[in-house]
Amino acid sequence: MPNLPELLEGVKARQVRALAKAISLAENAPSSAEHLLAGLGSVAPRSLVVGITGATGVGKSTLIKALIEQGLKDDLRIAVLAVDPSSPLSGGALLGDRIRMVVPETEPERLFIRSLSSRGNDGGVSRGIAVTIQLVRHAGYDVVLVETTGAGQCEFDVVRFVDLVCVLLAEGFGDELQAMKSGLMEIADLLVINKCRRPGTANLHRELESHLAHSSRFERFGLLQPPVLLTDALSGNGIAELWLRLKALAQDEACLAACARKRQHLAHYSAVASILELLKGRLLARLREDSVSVNIATLPPLELRRWLLEVCHEELSRKHYAEEN
Numbered sequence: 001m002p003n004l005p006e007l008l009e010g011v012k013a014r015q016v017r018a019l020a021k022a023i024s025l026a027e028n029a030p031s032s033a034e035h036l037l038a039g040l041g042s043v044a045p046r047s048l049v050v051g052i053t054g055a056t057g058v059g060k061s062t063l064i065k066a067l068i069e070q071g072l073k074d075d076l077r078i079a080v081l082a083v084d085p086s087s088p089l090s091g092g093a094l095l096g097d098r099i100r101m102v103v104p105e106t107e108p109e110r111l112f113i114r115s116l117s118s119r120g121n122d123g124g125v126s127r128g129i130a131v132t133i134q135l136v137r138h139a140g141y142d143v144v145l146v147e148t149t150g151a152g153q154c155e156f157d158v159v160r161f162v163d164l165v166c167v168l169l170a171e172g173f174g175d176e177l178q179a180m181k182s183g184l185m186e187i188a189d190l191l192v193i194n195k196c197r198r199p200g201t202a203n204l205h206r207e208l209e210s211h212l213a214h215s216s217r218f219e220r221f222g223l224l225q226p227p228v229l230l231t232d233a234l235s236g237n238g239i240a241e242l243w244l245r246l247k248a249l250a251q252d253e254a255c256l257a258a259c260a261r262k263r264q265h266l267a268h269y270s271a272v273a274s275i276l277e278l279l280k281g282r283l284l285a286r287l288r289e290d291s292v293s294v295n296i297a298t299l300p301p302l303e304l305r306r307w308l309l310e311v312c313h314e315e316l317s318r319k320h321y322a323e324e325n
């Protein structure tokens, strides 16, 4: 077991090896993660954490590479965290490797790249990501770019720990309409149509603006409509403007207040989702146990409700009992 205070001193002194070691601890041992977080204290140095999300192949890593070049030019220290939900076996190494491949050698004190797996078997994964982001903030990186793929729970989890979210789209990649319906648009502080030289981009842009104009969700949840930008990450077209917009949004009080409200909503939904998940697991287990004595399919609604309440009550008492003992 490493000496945690010493490790944290190393992180705050911007030692890359200490940072890497602390992240491994946060990922693999949830109890250490809690200690690390407590040891860091609540006041983090100011750094901008941006989540970059979107369908596979839409150009997230290429865009990140372009942003890195932009940031290095401004003499900033940059960290990239690649959260890979799809590779529990590789421990999320794939995304990070792909980013590393596109970025020329730079000293890790100026450019730190790390992969994180969003899956584990201890249930403490999103906690691990949260702690990792805090660690990188404390290690003094000015900008932290977090890459995540797809539109699943992982995005919504990661979004809770970043300052701004940039959702990437491209004509012909992923189901854009689906993304509009699934709420991915509403977690965006900035929408970027990448690969903007593809035919059909203008159509996608129009559809997107129309969806945004007609969506009532922004107003309902007190969120701001995200601006839409066009980029071609490969040639660097539109990147300087994106960079400026990110920096401007990070200073914009109205945007930051809306982001805080968004994080609150997401924390609420996440809590609801985990309660439902817990109940679902217990109900399914009970259904298996009871299937011989109770024929659920033939129970009248009132009886079914009684059965449900009984199960919930028993399960909660059982949990209570386990906690007390």
Ligand SMILES: Nc1nc2c(ncn2[C@@H]2O[C@H](COP(=O)(O)OP(=O)(O)OP(=O)(O)O)[C@@H](O)[C@H]2O)c(=O)[nH]1
Pocket (backbone or CB within 6 Å): 054, 055, 056, 057, 058, 059, 060, 061, 062, 063, 095, 098, 149, 194, 195, 196, 231, 232, 233, 234, 235
């Ligand atoms: N023409 C063009 N190609 C691009 C652009 N952005 C990315 N690409 C290419 O698209 C492919 C996928 O790009 P990536 O950056 O790896 O995409 P990604 O979203 O990170 O993909 P995953 O990490 O697998 O989800 C690569 O071959 C890139 O060179 C762009 O703006 N224009």
Ligand SMILES: [Mg+2]
Pocket (backbone or CB within 6 Å): 060, 061, 062, 095, 098, 147
């Ligand atoms: Mg990628």
